[in-house]
Amino acid sequence: MRCLIMVITIxxxxxxxxxxxxxxxxxxxxKEAASYFVPKITGNYARFKGDKIGGVKMNYESAxxxxxxxxxxLILKWDNVASTLFKDSTSFRLTLVSDLNTFQKFSxxxxxxxxxxxxxxxxxxxxxxxxxxxxxxxxxxxxENGLKVRLKGKGLPVGVITQxxxxxxxxxxxxxxxGNRPTREEFLDKMASLACLTEYGxxxxxxxxxxxxxxxxxxxxxxxxxxxxxxxxxxxPDDEGINHDYEKIGMEFTSCLAQLALWKPDHPExxxxxxxxxxxxDSIGVIKNGNxxxxxxxYTVAWPLAVIAEQLDRPELANEAIHQLRLRRKYxxxxxxxxxxxxxxxxxxxxxxxxxxxxxxxxxGLAKTLDALPNPPKDLIEELxxxxxxxxxxxxxxGMWTVxxxxxxxxxxxxxxxxxxxxxxxxVRRGWLGKDAEASALLAxxxxxxxxxxxxxxxxxxxxxxxxxxxxxxxxxxxxxWGMGLFAQLLAELAPPVN
Numbered sequence: 001m002r003c004l005i006m007v008i009t010i011x012x013x014x015x016x017x018x019x020x021x022x023x024x025x026x027x028x029x030x031k032e033a034a035s036y037f038v039p040k041i042t043g044n045y046a047r048f049k050g051d052k053i054g055g056v057k058m059n060y061e062s063a064x065x066x067x068x069x070x071x072x073x074l075i076l077k078w079d080n081v082a083s084t085l086f087k088d089s090t091s092f093r094l095t096l097v098s099d100l101n102t103f104q105k106f107s108x109x110x111x112x113x114x115x116x117x118x119x120x121x122x123x124x125x126x127x128x129x130x131x132x133x134x135x136x137x138x139x140x141x142x143x144e145n146g147l148k149v150r151l152k153g154k155g156l157p158v159g160v161i162t163q164x165x166x167x168x169x170x171x172x173x174x175x176x177x178x179g180n181r182p183t184r185e186e187f188l189d190k191m192a193s194l195a196c197l198t199e200y201g202x203x204x205x206x207x208x209x210x211x212x213x214x215x216x217x218x219x220x221x222x223x224x225x226x227x228x229x230x231x232x233x234x235x236x237p238d239d240e241g242i243n244h245d246y247e248k249i250g251m252e253f254t255s256c257l258a259q260l261a262l263w264k265p266d267h268p269e270x271x272x273x274x275x276x277x278x279x280x281x282d283s284i285g286v287i288k289n290g291n292x293x294x295x296x297x298x299y300t301v302a303w304p305l306a307v308i309a310e311q312l313d314r315p316e317l318a319n320e321a322i323h324q325l326r327l328r329r330k331y332x333x334x335x336x337x338x339x340x341x342x343x344x345x346x347x348x349x350x351x352x353x354x355x356x357x358x359x360x361x362x363x364x365g366l367a368k369t370l371d372a373l374p375n376p377p378k379d380l381i382e383e384l385x386x387x388x389x390x391x392x393x394x395x396x397x398x399g400m401w402t403v404x405x406x407x408x409x410x411x412x413x414x415x416x417x418x419x420x421x422x423x424x425x426x427x428v429r430r431g432w433l434g435k436d437a438e439a440s441a442l443l444a445x446x447x448x449x450x451x452x453x454x455x456x457x458x459x460x461x462x463x464x465x466x467x468x469x470x471x472x473x474x475x476x477x478x479x480x481x482w483g484m485g486l487f488a489q490l491l492a493e494l495a496p497p498v499n
Contacts, residue, residue: 031181033189034455036174039076039146041162048159053097054126054199055244055253057237058166062097064159067104067151074160075111076173077146086139091176091453093131094149094160099199100124101466102155108132111145120478121158123467127171127198129457129479134175142175170195170455178454186456188214188497191488192223198481200235200244202300202361205255206415207481208232209368210488212259217496232263242269246276250289252296258304265311274308274317277301285320286327291346293331295339295358297324298365306372321369322377329383332362337390339363341465354405355472356416357462360423360486363387367423371430381432388424388433392440399440399447403462403472411476414448414460415483418490421445425493445494448487458483 046064053060066072092108106119117132124130134142151158161171170190179186190196191211198204208231215224235256236243246254257273277287286293287301302324309317331343334350339362341352352358366384370376394405400412401420421444427433428441451460461483462475491497 032179033181034179034186035177036169036172036455037078037081037177038169038172038174039078041074041076041173043073043075043148044071045074046157048097050097053161054099054203055235055249056127056197056200056204057234058164058197060097060161060165061163062159063162064098064157065149065151066157067153067155070150072151072157074149074173075146076149078143078175081143081175083140083143085177086136088136089133090139091131092134092147092174093129093176094119094173095171096121096124096128096130097126097159097161098124098156099126100155100158102153104151104153104155104158106130106132106158107150107152108134109148109150110138110141111148112141113148114138116142116147118152122475123463123471124158124478125199125203125464125480127481128463129170131479166194168193168195170457176453176455183452183454183456184449184491186454187452187458187484187487188456188491190456191484192227194227194230194234196481196484197231197234198485200256201249201253202255202296203480203482204231204235204485205258205300206483206485206489208235208256208259208485210485210492212262213489213492214497217492218498220497220499228259229263232259236260236264236267236269239264240268242272244269246273251277251280251287252289252294252300254304255300256304258307261304261308261311265308270308270312273304277305284327285323287324291344293328293343293345295328295332295341295361295365297361298328298363298369299361300365302328302369303365303372306369310372310374318373321373322380325366325369325380325383328362329380333387337386339387352465352469354407355465356401356403356405356413357419357465358416359391359401359405360416360419363391363423364419364426364486364489367426370432371426384423384427384432388420388427388437388440391420392424392436395440395443396447399443399445401444403475403477410473412447412451412460413462413477414451414458415462415480415486417444418448418483418486421448422486422490422493425490429493441490441494445490448490453479457481458487 103122108116119130211228215221302321305321340350341358403410403413421441424437424441428438460477461480
């Protein structure tokens with residue numbers, strides 16, 4: 001199949017901190033936020049305009065380049081940016097539009113075709129930031145002459161965001177200029193804006209749950225409340241209709257219904273999802289897709305069920321939420337007490353043992369559901385106690401749980417660590433867990449915070465598990481915003497921000 005490559009020149013105006021004045025000079029001692037230098041883009045690529053990214057309503061433009069072709073490339077140039085701003089290396093970033101099932105890379109070159117670095121795109125998802133370092137020896141050359149980006153590896157063409165209706169520079173191609181604010185402040189600013197958007201489903205569900213919890217506990221909670229409404233408006237833009245086809249995307253994408261029910265309990269999507277869950281209920285009452293029961297159901301089904309039950313005054317839905325928790329305890333916990341991600345009723349086999357984000361779905365979904373129930377059952381409180389005791393015993397000295405918890409051959413993982421620690425923090429707040437859990441959660445919070453980037457994004461987040469066990473065992477994680485949502489929930493429980 002022949003691919004049409006178009007030569008496009010885009011000139012960005014009035015976007016990016018790098019465009020606010022002719023020449024940037026080094027910062028003084030005042031408290032300044034990190035900023036983004038957005039380039040002009042030319043080159044051989046396909047231009048696309050759309051109104052939805054990853055299920056999120058947003059007008060945007062993107063640039064798509066084709067793999068293993070020297071005739072397909074992005075050329076990026078910066079005007080009037082002083083190299084003296086950068087004392088050492090700097091981060092260069094792009095944001096993916098594409099949802100990838102491949103193992104590809106962007107290679108980054110000087111205009112003289114010297115390879116600077118590469119960006120790993122493996123199994124990337126919409127809104128995911130990919131980055132590399134522009135080493136100090138190349139900074140002056142890049143700022144004076146620009147750089148090139150080419151796509152390497154077998155797979156489909158890959159698109160990156162070049163413009164959005166919200167003018168959020170963090171989503172555009174950019175060079176990062178760090179500020180001098182604490183990374184937590186940078187992080188909280190991201191959580192108070194659309195900068196933390198990610199694709200619709202459990203991913204954005206983690207984000208809006210984090211924003212919502214900050215709006216409840218932070219001293220300046222109003223800014224998070226306003227941002228929550230912004231997020232809900234772009235993931236549920238149609239107030240009078242159904243925005244998502246769950247038959248197509250699956251029950252792992254229904255976690256956003258909890259915040260929708262709290263925002264607009266009469267929204268038609270709520271009854272639509274209740275009907276969908278009913279259609280996916282088997283003879284023993286498991287709400288599932290296909291032959292598998294999955295840990296995600298504690299977070300994406302039981303938790304929103306409990307919230308909807310309260311909002312609509314339907315106690316039978318609370319009982320259904322309890323039933324889902326008990327079924328997952330029965331099928332996903334083995335005789336040693338270890339927690340698995342999936343159980344296949346046809347083969348009677350469990351898969352993905354002790355995967356840290358699967359632990360989040362199990363224990364955080366359990367804790368959030370119990371927290372939302374008017375009369376949480378004793379046996380499930382005891383299960384939270386048992387599971388968290390088990391997890392405390394295999395927590396790393398750095399406060400982290402690894403991609404496969406207890407397996408030091410896998411990397412520390414920030415999203416799973418945040419989720420597990422949040423479950424503990426909820427248990428402590430409710431009086432169900434004691435000082436060991438509180439100490440564990442605080443240690444985890446410190447460990448995760450060290451992985452914040454200088455502008456407040458969270459690194460070390462294991463990618464989606466569509467690559468299977470092998471990829472998860474090898475990954476060191478990426479900048480995936482659902483991890484930010486889980487860390488925000490942890491901060492909201494343990495260290496709510498002051499104004």
